Amino acid sequence: MTFNEFMAKVAAKNPGEPEFLQAVKEVVETIWEAYESNPRFVKNNVLERIVEPERTIIFRVPWMDDKGEVHVNRGYRVQFNSAIGPYKGGLRFHPSVNLSILKFLGFEQIFKNSLTTLPMGGGKGGSDFDAKGRSDAEIMRFCQSFMAELYRHIGPDTDVPAGDIGVGGREIGYLFGMYKKLHNEFTGVLTGKGRTWGGSLVRPEATGFGVVYFTEEMLKTKGQNFAGKKVALSGFGNVAWGAAQKVTELGGKVVTISGPDGYIYDEAGLNAEKIEYMLELRASNNDRVSDYADKFPGAKFFAGKRPWEVKVDVAIPCATQNELHVEDAKALIANGCTCVCEAANMPCTPEAVEVFMNAKILFAPGKAANAGGVATSGLEMTQNSMRLNWARDEVDEKLHSIMRNIHEACRENGTQADGWVNYVKGANIAGFLKVANAMCDQGLV
Numbered sequence: 327m328t329f330n331e332f333m334a335k336v337a338a339k340n341p342g343e344p345e346f347l348q349a350v351k352e353v354v355e356t357i358w359e360a361y362e363s364n365p366r367f368v369k370n371n372v373l374e375r376i377v378e379p380e381r382t383i384i385f386r387v388p389w390m391d392d393k394g395e396v397h398v399n400r401g402y403r404v405q406f407n408s409a410i411g412p413y414k415g416g417l418r419f420h421p422s423v424n425l426s427i428l429k430f431l432g433f434e435q436i437f438k439n440s441l442t443t444l445p446m447g448g449g450k451g452g453s454d455f456d457a458k459g460r461s462d463a464e465i466m467r468f469c470q471s472f473m474a475e476l477y478r479h480i481g482p483d484t485d486v487p488a489g490d491i492g493v494g495g496r497e498i499g500y501l502f503g504m505y506k507k508l509h510n511e512f513t514g515v516l517t518g519k520g521r522t523w524g525g526s527l528v529r530p531e532a533t534g535f536g537v538v539y540f541t542e543e544m545l546k547t548k549g550q551n552f553a554g555k556k557v558a559l560s561g562f563g564n565v566a567w568g569a570a571q572k573v574t575e576l577g578g579k580v581v582t583i584s585g586p587d588g589y590i591y592d593e594a595g596l597n598a599e600k601i602e603y604m605l606e607l608r609a610s611n612n613d614r615v616s617d618y619a620d621k622f623p624g625a626k627f628f629a630g631k632r633p634w635e636v637k638v639d640v641a642i643p644c645a646t647q648n649e650l651h652v653e654d655a656k657a658l659i660a661n662g663c664t665c666v667c668e669a670a671n672m673p674c675t676p677e678a679v680e681v682f683m684n685a686k687i688l689f690a691p692g693k694a695a696n697a698g699g700v701a702t703s704g705l706e707m708t709q710n711s712m713r714l715n716w717a718r719d720e721v722d723e724k725l726h727s728i729m730r731n732i733h734e735a736c737r738e739n740g741t742q743a744d745g746w747v748n749y750v751k752g753a754n755i756a757g758f759l760k761v762a763n764a765m766c767d768q769g770l771v
Contacts (some may be wrong), residue, residue, distance in 0.1 A: 329358050336377055343426035345647060349433050349672060350377050352679075352691075356751040357758045364762075370770070372762045379432065381405040382425070385475040387453055389468045392461055401472050403451035403479055403487075406432035409764035412483055413449030414439055414700060416490030419497065421456045427647070428452060431490075434671055435700070437757030438693040441732045444704035449485055451476070457492055458611055469500035477505050482513045482710070488703045489518040491646065494564065494608070495530070514710025517703035526706035527718040528725060529699075534568020535722070536698015536729050537642060537669040542576065543733040544665060544688045545640075547747065553577035558638040558663075560584040561645035562615050565669050565696070567604045569642055570596050582633035584645065585615030589633040592618075592625040637661040643673035650674045655681035668692035679750070686746050694732050694753035701728045 327335075336350055354361075354373065361367050383403040390396055402425065405413045415435040418428070428450045436448030455468055480487060489498055498518045505515055512524075519525035528535065538552075545551055555578045559566045562583045570580045579595035583604065592600070603621060610617070619627040634641060634654035641663050643650050647670065655678035658666065665688040668674060672692060674682070682689040702725055709715055716724075732753075740752020 329355060332373065335374075339378075340426075340429075343429060345426045345430040345672075346433065348676065349430040352672075352676065352750070353433070353437065353754050353758070356748075356754040360755050360759070361762075366766050367762050370766045372765055375765065376407060376436070376758075376761065377433070379404050379406045379429065380408060381479075382429075383451075383476075383479050384425070387455070387468065387472045387475070389464070389471045391464050399453050399455045399468070401451070401453045401475060402428050403476060403485070404428045404432040404449060405479070405485055406448040406450070407436045407761060407765075408447035409761050409768060410440060411445035411447045412481075413485035414446035414488070414703065415448060415450040416452075416488045417493045417497075417501075418450070418452035418490040419455045419457060419492030420452070421454055423452045423454045430647070431671055434693050436761055437754060438697045439700055439704075440757040440760045441694055441735060441753060442697050442701040442704060442728055443731065444701060444728075446486075446700065446704055446707075449487075450490075451487060452490065452493070455492070458613065460611075462496070465497065466500045469497055470504045473501045473504035474508065476501075477508045480505075480515055482515050482707070486514065486703070486707060487516055488700070491563070494518075495520060514707050517706045519706070524706075524710050526702060526709055526721055527716070528721040529702050529706055530564055531568035531571060532702035532725060533565045533669065533696050533699030534570070534644070535572045536701065536725055537565070537644075537667055537695045538569050538572035538576065539698065539726050539729040540690060540695040540733055541640060541642065541665060541667040543730060544667065544690060544749075547737075548664075548688070551576065552640075555579070555639040556581050556637070557640045557642060558582040558633045558636050559669075560589070560633055560643045560649060560673070561670070562604050562607050562618075563644070564608070565699075566644040567601065567608070569644060569669055570601045570604065573642075574598075574601065578640070581638065582636055583615060583618065584633050586613045587616055588627055588629040588631050590615055590618045590625050590627055591633070591636055592622065594624055634658050635661075638663055640665045640667070642667050642669050644669040645673060646670055647672045648675050650678050652677035652681060654678060659685050659687070664688060666690075667695045669696050671696070683748070683750070688747075688749075690736070690749040691753055693757065694736050694749060697732055698725055698729055701725060
């Protein structure tokens with residue numbers, strides 16, 4: 327079977343799922359040679375098995391608003407692959423959530439989790455629930471209804487969800503409380519928990535910290551670091567917040583953040599006060615990043631635009647999938663950007679990635695660069711199992727070490743003849759080999 331024949335077969339089985347097919351194509355075309363050259367993988371038909379979720383759960387989520395009106399949303403959990411550990415991946419509550427997006431995220435999660443070297447399989451879930459404008463009581467009732475079904479399918483040794491877009495500490499608290507009530511047990515079934523009831527230090531910042539640690543390793547290959555560099559971030563949630571903290575700590579200057587309404591350009595750069603204000607923006611539930619410009623008059627707001635037109639040295643997209651398009655990639659290259667590191671899941675379109683690859687700048691895919699979040703979730707799982715808590719510095723050092731190791735695995739598998747590192751290929755091959763061998767070892771299951 328050729329690569330094109332394989333993709334045609336996958337497309338026929340998954341119609342109307344563009345995000346999922348995009349993710350499969352990106353992985354399969356880079357690992358195809360490694361797959362075809364391994365008779366064990368071919369004999370066990372690993373590739374066709376790995377693109378099919380082990381289990382997909384879809385359920386209704388009825389809930390009542392503060393006016394007594396009944397609403398019904400759709401809930402999902404895609405348990406994609408458990409070859410190297412229990413399913414692990416976030417829950418996303420957002421109107422855009424559908425099966426294609428969750429399958430793409432779950433598929434990516436397989437390789438991301440593999441790269442961390444921690445024993446975690448891949449999964450993802452969520453709902454098309456929109457929290458915008460909803461009260462805490464409404465969000466609590468929704469979370470409780472969601473968990474009233476999900477609890478049957480998860481557990482500390484089966485499937486350990488975490489947060490994602492629309493699911494932060496508040497939602498994790500409501501979800502965990504309902505799980506505890508239904509199961510009558512206190513276990514580490516969710517990660518991203520509150521510090522006083524099983525959570526880990528550094529977890530809220532972990533994805534942002536991790537992507538900056540990874541970017542730092544990329545810069546080191548060119549004899550550079552963050553000192554004095556201008557950095558563009560998109561988004562203003564937890565990932566961008568963590569990245570802004572660490573970039574600033576390492577001497578870089580974050581000059582942009584963004585939201586659905588546009589982006590902010592702050593020439594002076596974000597400082598501790600401005601980074602702290604990002605938490606207020608997130609908590610407001612109004613999605614208006616323009617409020618930042620009202621708070622800090624030196625900043626400029628550009629309505630309906632993306633931040634990639636700004637002249638920067640490093641770009642770190644932190645918002646959502648396919649947010650950085652081909653024209654954005656060309657603008658970044660034209661403005662002298664030499665490093666792009668994905669902090670969100672698949673934030674660059676395939677055409678944008680092609681521009682970066684052809685220019686041979688430093689470019690890293692999210693499955694490698696943003697693995698710090700799930701890595702620290704894995705560390706939280708370990709602490710829960712051991713019934714103890716590590717100090718902040720200990721967790722941060724373990725995170726830093728994991729990101730260095732992921733970078734090294736990408737270099738080992740992705741370095742080309744001319745010395746340029748194809749981080750996309752390196753990440754996909756390193757993540758795939760571990761899972762594929764585990765699948766072969768465990769037989770046809």
